[in-house]
Amino acid sequence: MVLVATEKQDISYDCKFQNSFGKLQRVFGYIYRFWLLKFQNQTRRKGPLTVDDVKGSTHLLIKGIQRVFFAEDYKALRKNKQVASNSKLSSLHPILDDSGLIRVGGRLQNSLLDYDARHPILLPKNHPVTQAIVAQFHHKFLHAGPQSLLAALRQRFWPIGGRKIVAAIVNKCIRCFRLKPRMMEHIMAPLPASRVQPSRPFTTTGIDICGPFFSKSEVRNRPPAKCYVAVFICFATKASHLELVEDLSTASFLAALKRFTSIRGKPNTIWSDNATNFVGARNELQELRQIFLADPPNIELRNDLLSNGINWQFIPPRSPHFGGFDLEVLTPGHILINTAFNAIDEPDITHLNINRLSRWQRVCQMQQAIWHKWSTAYLSLLQERGKWQSVKANLSPGNIVIIKDDNLPSLQWRMGRVESIVLGPDGVARVAVIRTAAGIIRRAVGKLAVLPFETTSSVSVTLPAGEHFRSRTPNL
Template identity: 20%
Template sequence: MHRVAEILETTPVEQWRWVPSKLNVADGATKITDQTQQKTWITGPGFLKAESSHWPLPTKQESIIDTSEIRKHVMTTRSRSAVTFNAHCFSNWRRLYRAVALILLFVDRLRAKLAEQDMPAATMMAHVSKAKMLLYKQSQAIAFAEELKALSVGAALHRGNRLVGLNSYLDNDGVLRTRSRLNSIDIAEDVIILAPGCRITNLIVRSFHEKYHHLAHETAINDIKASFYISRLRVLYKSVHSTCYDTRATEKAVREQLKNIEHDKITIKFDGIKWRFNPPGAPHMGGAWERIVRTTKGILKNICPNYSFNDEGLRIALIEAQFIINSRPLTFVSLDTEDDAALTPNHPLLGSANGYKPLPKEGMYLQRRWIETQRFWDRFWQRWMKEYATVLTRRTKWFEKVPPITIGSIVVIVDELLPRNLWLKGRVIETMMAKDGQVRRVTIKTQHGVLERPATNIAVSDVGLEDGN
């Protein structure tokens, strides 16, 4: 191969002549032939003794130059791929983009050194912004490769594409965004599109989760939507919340942030809580807890109708009342033996309706016992959502709305402890309306002063203001 190449470089093609394969004496050393080539091996083929004009000429199918052993130079080109960052090595969004910003700082320092310019000493806002853009583009290049290819050449997305309804486009940095109507009035910047299954997206959502200290989930989701469009965001945020190690510790530190309650006959103080009191004579507005108070009173009366409790006796009686109340069924009591027992408040408190806990099986190790406990609570939760949660949406009274009490109405305050001819009369000076548009409590100016009463204890008189008079 090297000899052929050297001959081709040092001699012109016109000096070459052709030797047919059957007359090639070199084949005697490399091929097995029936003819003896001892003579031609030394003297060469016989046509060399004739005039050169009688030498054989190559046919059209054959070439004078045999290039079969010439080395072929194959030129290949490879496009330079973008640098990718392994986001799985990071568990925090800030640490990830700060690490990328340090790489960009290093590149800028090298360029400044080659140009004999002053080198930057620390990362700047430009490095951080560029680092975030690079990470956004890396995330999009993995999840939206086809969409980026189409948008980069100005082509429209096909009708079945997942981004066709988002009015997506590429900004000046090559980042995929969705064009919002709010941009036309300069209220908000177009948000960046991210895929929910990407590690970078997961870290971004986790950063918002940590920003709000593992609380205020709806606020965090609303904040994310202001900067990013992530499909199935609520599902992703729920997954981040459930896998967050610090969430449980945070929630536990909240039932611990309770301050001491300072109370007396006049004031009750509790940091961070806005107290709302029922108006006098309206125990029904207490809802569930007032119903429990009534039940407790009834149980105490039935335990000992004529007994005057001391401290110890009252404590024992209240414990008994507590057990009875928490043993009440919350769901339908089935008489079928194959059905489970009705759910009671004692189930989440004690594990069963009566507080009985079966002894662990002999030889059951700790991990197995923990698995059995998880199965029990999973079963309880399924029953709770199926059998009890649906009952909470039922409404048994107050189906029809009544005209709300208005300011200026002349009313009579119902007081069951007084005869009707002694019930106070007055004028409504303030009303408090609930979310359903109904007035729940009113402030009344009477001859004995200003009183606050529930709307259920108010009787509106036919006389009052009319046409502003």
């Protein structure tokens, strides 16, 4: 007599179809037919798989997994004993059915649920087949959320640690992620110099257009007309200036810019987004020359990587006379901005005794005292980061991202691959270069959402020793 000891193996672990439960069922359907022919002495079946074949193959597949991962519990149940108190299945009071499957005993024996819902089949934690079953139910129930998916899954199966497994599958679903994408967040950057250094109001200005709004005409039967509002915001003082804009054309924007500069003075820098009416101003430099009376026009427009927009640099003319005039005419604009449009900065005289100063120097000293108060009382409020407080990993070249578009639903946002990243002075990537189907573009990281990867390789699972089967065969 020869004693042969074999270790029970999980044959599904090395199957190339383990990430698709439907394919696994069909593969094991033919294995189930062979098992019936070889060990049950049934006649050979031909043709496509039947419902009974799929059901039997599912039981055969899960039974092999259970005997490896729940080996000790299977031994105890086969001897009509209770599982060990330290077992993960002890709270479920498992039972062994007629086909040899380990099921949940539970407390719902007297309910009106069917047998599979009262005694669902137990599945091991973090097994590839368990994940494949959860993924199949997720697609079957039309991408249900974690709670609904777990409730539907437990009508037939009971995975150990089900909440975490279900949440992981839902979070890795590409379609669910694209429906509710999570934009990347990076730590807030240090404030630029134009935000924390004293300057004349609207020296550095941000501009955007809000709307549309509807203005009612004085004519009775005329329908309301659309209009927009151009918002100019000073970087240093947060002062706001509103200008009514007739439409989103470049001409309307230039008219609003004329009115703004005639009241608030000429800014040195204007920050804007990449809207078409701002870009169209590139072709209107001749009209901008008439605004600032500079020949040639001292205006530099360039795309700025950090803001993904336009940085308008207005370089002051070299001539000491403004617009070719030796003497400037006093206008209401001088009173509104408390100085001439081309006035030079006064030296710091806050440390001098007021008795030594002339009347004009006293006015300048009071203005500088206000700015000193701004520096000591206001700037300290900007130290704290209200959001985006933690440092997170930068994008990596090769990441697949979707690009946010405010004018389209999330499922129609473009996809792209990160080619490279642009690091800021603090080492944080806030701009990425992305290759899309339409070409290479640059976008701010806050407008990107990294897609979760769906790996095709199996998850690394430590296989237990399983149960040993011993058989005695005659010595040939």
